Amino acid sequence: MIALLNGGTLSTLQAGMAYLSEMIDVSVEYEYAGENISKETVYDKLTPRSVLKTTAYTYNQEGLLETETVNKAGITVVKTFFYNLDGNLTSVDITKMEG
Secondary structure, three states: HHHHHOOOOOHHHHHHHHHHHHHEEEEEEEEEEEEEEEEEEEEEEOOOOOEEEEEEEEEEOOOEEEEEEEEEOOEEEEEEEEOOOOOOOEEEEEEEOOO
8 A cells, every 4th residue: 555655556556465475375355446445355375265464445535545454363453544635645643453
């Protein structure tokens, strides 16, 4: 997602995930809401349908990333993104929850 925030494209993100999947036996699936990725699920290829991590995304009315929620090993991390009136990223709040 950082690639997208820094002016990258969806293909940049997917290329990065493809590189990662070649390195560590995982499979990555995407769900979409319109043109935006709404959910990413990372599976362990060696254990069928074993979910390693899920990431859910929400977007504001302008189509900018609003939240990213990552669940991995019983830990949830929520990132909330804030923008100025020009749509430029100004800050990110990160909250970690266990259990």
